[in-house]
Amino acid sequence: MTTMPSPLPSDHPPVKFGRVGVLLVNLGTPEGTDYWSMRRYLSEFLSDKRVIEWSHLFWQPILQLIVLSKRPQKVGKAYEEIWNHEKNESFLLTYTRNQSDLLGAALKDLPNVTVDWAMRYGKPSIQSKMNELKDAGCEKILVFPLYPQYSAPTTATVNDEAFKALLQMRWQPALRTVPPYHDDPAYIEALANSIQAKLATLDWEPEVLLTSFHGIPQSYFKGGDPYHCQCHKTARLLREKLGWSKEKLQLTFQSRFGPEEWLQPYTDKTVEELAKTGVKKLAIINPGFVSDCLETLEEIAGEAGEIFLHNGGEKFAHIPCLNDTPAGMRVLETVVRRELQGWV
Numbered sequence: 589m590t591t592m593p594s595p596l597p598s599d600h601p602p603v604k605f606g607r608v609g610v611l612l613v614n615l616g617t618p619e620g621t622d623y624w625s626m627r628r629y630l631s632e633f634l635s636d637k638r639v640i641e642w643s644h645l646f647w648q649p650i651l652q653l654i655v656l657s658k659r660p661q662k663v664g665k666a667y668e669e670i671w672n673h674e675k676n677e678s679f680l681l682t683y684t685r686n687q688s689d690l691l692g693a694a695l696k697d698l699p700n701v702t703v704d705w706a707m708r709y710g711k712p713s714i715q716s717k718m719n720e721l722k723d724a725g726c727e728k729i730l731v732f733p734l735y736p737q738y739s740a741p742t743t744a745t746v747n748d749e750a751f752k753a754l755l756q757m758r759w760q761p762a763l764r765t766v767p768p769y770h771d772d773p774a775y776i777e778a779l780a781n782s783i784q785a786k787l788a789t790l791d792w793e794p795e796v797l798l799t800s801f802h803g804i805p806q807s808y809f810k811g812g813d814p815y816h817c818q819c820h821k822t823a824r825l826l827r828e829k830l831g832w833s834k835e836k837l838q839l840t841f842q843s844r845f846g847p848e849e850w851l852q853p854y855t856d857k858t859v860e861e862l863a864k865t866g867v868k869k870l871a872i873i874n875p876g877f878v879s880d881c882l883e884t885l886e887e888i889a890g891e892a893g894e895i896f897l898h899n900g901g902e903k904f905a906h907i908p909c910l911n912d913t914p915a916g917m918r919v920l921e922t923v924v925r926r927e928l929q930g931w932v
């Protein structure tokens with residue numbers, strides 16, 4: 589960082605300036621798989637009005653008294669199965685930290701840039717990292733919500749929180765947010781290559797590949813959230829890149845929560861139907877997740893695979909997320925270099 593040329597007047601507060609921060613932000617993580625860690629995490633997550641849009645007056649009693657009495661145990665057990673026991677943390681945290689370290693190393697030619705990471709729910713918080721970057725002399729901060737497709741419950745809530753952090757600051761940094769990159773050629777190419785690489789390790793070819801995206805309630809889509817369209821565009825571009833038919837590469841939505849209707853077709857129902865109608869070989873990829881997490885490892889690699897095999901399917905493969913692989917890092921680096929233009 590640069591410091592003010594000395595001598596500063598003796599009564600002048602110390603000043604650090606001249607740096608640019610890049611803050612990668614993913615969804616969040618519980619600190620452990622026990623009841624109270626899970627409860628704290630789910631309570632923060634599900635109290636976010638960008639996630640559950642019902643009025644607090646109606647929702648909080650249901651959340652605190654009903655949902656959070658049982659769900660923490662159930663979800664804690666699921667987390668336990670996919671926990672990174674070596675580091676005693678979730679894989680989402682492991683991958684996000686690695687992505688930050690690797691991106692920092694990849695941007696070594698930009699010595700004024702500092703890369704760091706935060707979580708929207710749990711720790712480290714966006715506010716704490718925004719303060720750290722500012723204290724380290726970052727006058728400009730690029731916030732990167734780690735979601736290729738924009739949605740209000742993910743991208744917007746990260747951006748809200750980053751701008752909220754500025755409320756506390758006398759000398760605010762300039763803030764930029766990374767736009768969705770659902771149709772970026774580098775992203776589509778990395779996905780296509782990851783599919784081809786995984787298929788090359790199998791001694792069978794899938795009849796169908798599902799691109800399974802996290803769902804959102806239909807009402808959010810009808811209210812103007814562009815997420816549905818961006819998922820469809822990613823799937824179309826991937827299909828075109830691979831030269832596959834609409835029957836071979838299909839799009840579904842997973843991880844329904846609550847009583848509302850969510851975006852369709854649902855992944856679990858589609859997997860069951862495919863197996864029952866005679867599809868024997870199935871693969872699933874999760875293009876909307878930058879890193880593997882509960883929703884990909886447990887719900888898809890675990891549960892969806894079981895549904896397929898129990899209903900007559902014979903071969904199942906889950907294609908991992910891009911995570912901290914060189915191909916995944918190339919995507920993040922491409923997006924960050926583009927969005928830093930004019931600042932470095």
Ligand SMILES: C=CC1=C(C)c2cc3[nH]c(cc4nc(cc5[nH]c(cc1n2)c(C)c5CCC(=O)O)C(CCC(=O)O)=C4C)c(C)c3C=C
Nearest residue numbers: 615616617639663680739741742802803804845881882883
């Ligand atoms: C109404 C509730 C939810 C909406 C809307 C929602 C949107 C949404 N979520 C992701 C990405 C992730 N979600 C994850 C877990 C998760 N999601 C919800 C609810 C909603 N998500 C819950 C309750 C949970 C926790 C698990 C559970 O209780 O079932 C995760 C995994 C986090 C991890 O630590 O592994 C991710 C990632 C997207 C992309 C999205 C909208 C597009």
Ligand SMILES: [Fe+2]
Nearest residue numbers: 802803843883
């Ligand atoms: Fe979710």
Ligand SMILES: [Fe+2]
Nearest residue numbers: 816817818820
């Ligand atoms: Fe659409």
